[in-house]
Amino acid sequence: MEAVLPVEVEIPSMRVFAESKLKQAEWAKQRYKELNLIDEKWLTALCHGQCYQQSMARTFNKKVRPRKFNPGDLVLRKVLHIAPDSKGKFAYKYDGPFIVKEIFDEGAIILNDMDENENALPVNTDALKKYYP
Structure with missing residues (x-):
């Protein structure tokens, strides 16, 4: 062969x-x-x-558990971009608390800070978690 x-x-x-x-x-x-x-x-x-x-x-x-937010809820926003002057692994993972102002379909949310100043850009619900004081 x-x-x-x-x-x-x-x-x-x-x-x-x-x-x-x-x-x-x-x-x-x-x-x-x-x-x-x-x-x-x-x-x-x-x-x-x-x-x-x-x-x-x-x-x-x-x-997967769906995240449900209502207007007036307190939430924390995930810090997506690490600043150059951050503390490395000791930097904060979440920013806030914020107040939910308006909820859109498909998971977009407009937030206010605690002084009632509105953030212009909507935030995805994946980057938020509820804050319990």
Whole structure:
């Protein structure tokens, strides 16, 4: 038995035909069947991948608790950007407290600071947590 390069299997050569003892038409039919099987296997793998992603999303979403805020609630805002003069790992993780002024769909919230000065930019609810004094 002699080793055959993968390139030679994909490109029909006289040596491959001689070793397999197939006519060119039969070899082409077998090759076409194999290519159809590759598409079928690819679709099966794609389906399994999508099913896996859906099951992982369901598993994750079971443990997610929605955050509900009402106007007037006190919240802390996560510090997203670390200032150059911060204290490294000893810097504060949350800023505030703030008062919830207005709630929009899709989780956007407008905040006021404790002096009733309004912050212009809305904040996502993912970056907030309730503050209990």
